[in-house]
Amino acid sequence: xxxxxxxxxxxxxxxxxxxxxxxxxxxxxxxxxxIVLALEMVFHFVIAPNLLIDKVQITxxxxxxxxxxxIVQIAGLDRPSYYFSLDVARIKAKLEAYPIIKxxxxxxxxxxxxxxxxxxxxxxxxxxxxxxxxxxxVAFDADGVVVRIGAVASAGDLPFVSGVEIPELRLGMRLPGxxxxxxxxxxxxxxxxxxxxxxxxxxxxVRTVGSDFDVMLYPLAYRVPVLIGDTVDxxxxxxxxxxxDVVAQEGLSAKLSELDFRSGQxxxxxxxxx
Numbered sequence: 001x002x003x004x005x006x007x008x009x010x011x012x013x014x015x016x017x018x019x020x021x022x023x024x025x026x027x028x029x030x031x032x033x034x035i036v037l038a039l040e041m042v043f044h045f046v047i048a049p050n051l052l053i054d055k056v057q058i059t060x061x062x063x064x065x066x067x068x069x070x071i072v073q074i075a076g077l078d079r080p081s082y083y084f085s086l087d088v089a090r091i092k093a094k095l096e097a098y099p100i101i102k103x104x105x106x107x108x109x110x111x112x113x114x115x116x117x118x119x120x121x122x123x124x125x126x127x128x129x130x131x132x133x134x135x136x137x138v139a140f141d142a143d144g145v146v147v148r149i150g151a152v153a154s155a156g157d158l159p160f161v162s163g164v165e166i167p168e169l170r171l172g173m174r175l176p177g178x179x180x181x182x183x184x185x186x187x188x189x190x191x192x193x194x195x196x197x198x199x200x201x202x203x204x205x206v207r208t209v210g211s212d213f214d215v216m217l218y219p220l221a222y223r224v225p226v227l228i229g230d231t232v233d234x235x236x237x238x239x240x241x242x243x244x245d246v247v248a249q250e251g252l253s254a255k256l257s258e259l260d261f262r263s264g265q266x267x268x269x270x271x272x273x274x
Contacts (some may be wrong), residue, residue, distance in 0.1 A: 035124060046095040048144065055113040064120045065100065073105075074098050075116065083112055091116075099172025100147045121147045125203070127161045129169050138169065142187035144180030146173050159186075159197075163213075165207035179205055182215060182230060189234045196237055214262065224255050227260045236261070 056077055058068050072078050075091045088106040095104035095118065103119040123139035139148035139158065149171055164175060169233065182205075190197035202218035206227075217226040217237075222244045229234070239258075243266055247253055252268075260267035 015151075051112055053077065053081045053083055053086065053112055053114055055109070057109065057113060057115045058118070059116070060118040061120055064118065071095075071116065071118070074101075077114070083108065083110075086114065097103070099145065102141070102143075104267055121145055123148055123158055124187065125161045126158045127164050127166075129166050138166065140175060140183075142183050142233075144175035144177075144183055145174075146171055159200045160202045161205070162202060163207070163216075178213065178230065182232070185232050189232070189237060192234045193238075196234060196241070199241060216258075222248060224256045225258045227262060229262050 007011055018239050022096045023139075028157065056068075056072055056073055056075075060066075060071070066074075069078075075095055077091070086108065088108060091114075092104045092106045095101050095106070095116070100121050100134075101118055102121045105117040107115050109115050119141070121141040124142040126137050126139045128135045129138050135149055146169070149169065164179065166173070166175075175183075180203075186197065186200075186203070199220050200217060201220040204218070205217040206216055208214055208215045213230055215228050215230060215232070217228060217240070219226065219233075224244060224247060226244070228240075240261060243259065247256065247259070255270055257269045257271045260269060
């Protein structure tokens, strides 16, 4: 009997010891959870609301005519900004509203940074606008948005556009939609066949009735202008260049005032006649 009692006593003692260990472990876990909760509350209610943006990382092309300080100012980050209350969608909208910025990507970088990546609107064509101080070059992109006023870098590599009326010149203004659509046609040609696009020296918009217009193309290597409708694609432009090749080989260039492709068939107009 005594040996049985001793075994029961030892078993009960071991059970009480395990219970005490479990209770201590449970108490430690509860304490740890309270500490984590307290730290989280301190972070969310004390630290986070006062976490200021202290680093702005900007990625853009080297020829974007804006300094980092100007970009920060346009984005509205030139005043104290708090990380968790920062509205990246609003910053993106502010940047893309600036005339020469085509697309902006904005993201937060924890714990106190923001990264901005910019794609600028690039000059696609150039025109001349008469002002009180004389004619000045104006460049616009393929969407018809004015992106440069005054000196235009690499203007000699851009096709010249004439017949464009710009009554109130300002950076960011848009050409009429029908003209911008034609520029989009030219952009697709440039993407498909850059050398074909480079063959164009001048594009002149010719107003017809109301908002309708035709286009006069002036090829770089030929002296004969070409009249087309209000759209163009690479196949049509390639056919035009082939026709001009034939005209030049036949020695007819000096006799022609223009070629008219508007009807789908080539109409040869002679100088001094039709």
